[in-house]
Amino acid sequence: MPDNAVSFWDAINQNGSSPKLDGVKYSVLALGDKNYGDTFCLAGKKLDQRLAELGATRVVDRVDCDVEFDDLAKEWSKNAFTIFGASKPSDVSDTSDPSDEAWSKKNPFPAKLIANDTLNAPGSAKDTHHIAFSLTGSGLTYEVGDALGVFVQNCPEVVDAVIAAHGFDPSAKAGTKTLSEALLTDYEIRSLLGKTPESGLTLDSFLENLRKLQPRLYSIASSIKAHPDEVHLCVGAVRYTADGIAHKGVASTFLSDRLPLGDTTGIYFHAANHFRLPTDLTKPVIMVGPGTGIAPFRAFLEEREATKAPGKNWLFFGDQKRATDFLYHDQIIAWVQSGHLTRLDTAFSRDQEEKIYVQTRMLQAASELWQWLEEGAHFYVCGDAKRMAKDVDEALHKIIETQGNKTADEAAAYVAHMKKTKRYARDVY
Ligand SMILES: Cc1cc2nc3c(=O)[nH]c(=O)nc-3n(C[C@H](O)[C@H](O)[C@H](O)COP(=O)(O)OP(=O)(O)OC[C@H]3O[C@@H](n4cnc5c(N)ncnc54)[C@H](O)[C@@H]3O)c2cc1C
Ligand SMILES: NC(=O)c1ccc[n+]([C@@H]2O[C@H](COP(=O)([O-])OP(=O)(O)OC[C@H]3O[C@@H](n4cnc5c(N)ncnc54)[C@H](OP(=O)(O)O)[C@@H]3O)[C@@H](O)[C@H]2O)c1
Known part of the structure; x- marks a missing residue:
């Protein structure tokens, strides 16, 4: 269970003294990431099962969401709240309308990279970078404890290798973009590397099977009070060899190696209300x-x-x-x-x-x-x-x-x- 659900989970799992939930109506919207394999949405699945065991009535079937959760969540909310006969609580935000906020995950701010410094000295086995983006002109702010979402691109050499391995034409149309452009910015191709391509695969079915390239989250490493109009990150470049092939993390090497100073990439803020300094400034x-x-x-x-x-x-x-x-x-x-x-x-x-x-x-x-x-x-x-x-x-x-x-x-x-x-x-x- 996530940290903020542990005491609730414990309370409904007391040996012999768990509450009886007859008459309680419920529905579970489970959030997860299919990259986690067998544990995908596991907390939501367990909760759904446990509430039923305790006698509660499932009024809407559980919905399991992958990282692209907006549409499914909206549909689930509509069904669940209709059955509960309740109007939507004010703290359930509707993420469906990007015009709610000027800059958001759906409408990321193009932030300029203004610093990229290596934090390790020569001879280190690590490659950690201090990264800074300018927020000038965005009107955006953040609180310490929050994370920054960063939109990234794949490595062009990896894109070329994938296209060549499949025998596709890099200038073929993929929607409104060329195949090269689409693979650079829109699709997760990390796991294709080094794998033998399926023979006779058409470009359409190849693209259909790919997951959307996701932005990555990084803990914010700065206070806006100390650095007005800036946000800083501390990024560890992921590089490893598996099955004799050298791999590099998409986002961490995009930030460390490929995004030139002065260029922009899309960013958004991800609030972390569970990770805040004490409001009482005297507390240690x-x-x-x-x-x-x-x-x-x-x-x-x-x-x-x-x-x-x-x-x-x-x-x-x-x-x-x-x-x-x-x-x-x-x-x-x-x-x-x-x-x-x-x-x-x-x-x-x-x-x-x-x-x-x-x-x-x-x-x-x-x-x-x-x-x-x-x-x-x-x-x-x-x-x-x-x-x-x-x-x-x-x-x-x-x-x-x-x-x-x-x-x-x-x-x-x-x-x-x-x-x-x-x-x-x-x-x-
Ligand atoms: C809330 C939050 C805060 C975060 N804060 C930070 C932060 O401050 N700094 C930071 O550097 N990261 C942070 N991360 C991690 C960050 O989001 C990315 O996951 C990380 O940078 C790797 O992304 P990538 O795209 O470079 O790698 P990907 O391309 O996503 O590759 C990573 C994957 O490669 C595989 N892999 C990695 N190493 C190996 C290995 N040795 N052997 C085999 N397989 C391997 C694993 O499957 C792993 O999931 C944070 C994550 C979250 C969720
Ligand atoms: N999800 C991802 O794709 C992703 C990407 C990047 C990083 N990460 C995670 O983020 C972590 C941070 O990476 P990082 O490179 O900054 O640091 P790190 O690998 O966590 O290493 C920092 C220090 O922690 C030590 N350490 C190792 N095992 C430990 C343990 N059980 N308890 C306490 N300390 C331990 C390391 O020692 P030794 O190395 O000498 O044992 C090292 O001195 C990684 O370990 C990784 O799990 C995840």
Whole structure:
């Protein structure tokens, strides 16, 4: 379940004491991404099944949406709200009309690239870029914690290779564009690489089988108060070899390698209301952001500096090697020296034999971390979802257990309360 659904899910999954839901009417609109394979829309599917088990009545069949959800969601809302006999709640926004907002995902702002700096020193195994776009003339603004959606293009060499492998004519018509242009901007062709094309495939059926190229989200790495009319990102270029073929991530290498300075690309803002600084500026914050996970915390620290927030700030940062991978080193060290950053703990995993990770540093500082939590600190995690966020969560539970003299269940309840009161927020991918 997503973080904001966990306590609801737990409440309807109590052994023996789950509520009976006879008489409750419901319908589920499940949001997902088919790239996730078997787990596509899994949270929505489970919820749909569980509500039925508890006796609730499904009034409209579940609808499972892939990333292009607008039309299906609109149709589902119309059916569900008609049956519920309710008018549409005011907080359900209608995303169908692009004229609602001047700039939006459906009508992205063409933002000019104004900076692209490598954040790693020569010799690093990583290739991380500080990217800045100008918002001048857009009237757009954002809050720290939000993400930026970026429209991207495929690599022209990959487009050429795909066309050649299929024996198509690059200048053939694909809608209003040539095939080359359409494959560059409109279609996801990443997974075709290196695969043997189906023989006798017509151009029409080839295009029909391709998914639409999706914009990618990046955590915003700047505060607009520190950089008026600009938005910054911290982008890790994805490059890997699989089955002997070199692959590169579409969006991360478009931003790092292919979009020239001064050129524009479409952007839109994606609000992250679950990932906000405390409104009470005196509250302490603890931020855990290894690798590109540093992005929203650079933004948080800039914001807390601009708003002169008196609350304490603690950052855990980690990456492979201190000499080459200490992202935003100068700015972070200046914050330590000025006292804006109350405490900095770094974990460089490949500077010694044994792995030292951010959670290693958390456990070493357990007593002070517990003190901060008891003072009402907000705890944030950003970066890798698969391993890091899980291990950091485990370390947090352990610290609460050992320092707070709690059982595992009591520590879990403490963490659940932090989540409920929005003092534990994650932005993981
Ligand atoms: C809310 C949010 C915030 C984000 N913030 C950031 C951020 O601040 N910085 C950042 O860099 N990214 C961030 N991301 C990730 C970002 O959106 C993209 O997913 C990332 O840049 C990769 O996109 P791409 O188009 O370059 O790669 P794609 O072309 O989409 O390729 C990525 C895919 O390649 C495959 N792959 C990758 N590595 C390997 C490997 N070693 N072996 C085999 N297969 C592999 C996987 O299938 C993976 O899904 C964020 C994501 C979300 C959802
Ligand atoms: N969805 C996507 O397509 C996509 C694209 C780009 C990035 N990402 C995700 O974003 C993450 C961030 O990438 P990044 O290159 O900036 O950093 P990263 O790969 O997360 O590495 C940052 C630091 O975290 C360490 N680390 C590895 N495992 C860890 C664990 N279990 N707990 C804590 N720290 C751990 C790494 O150490 P070692 O490497 O020495 O083990 C390194 O020192 C990636 O891991 C990836 O999952 C996803």
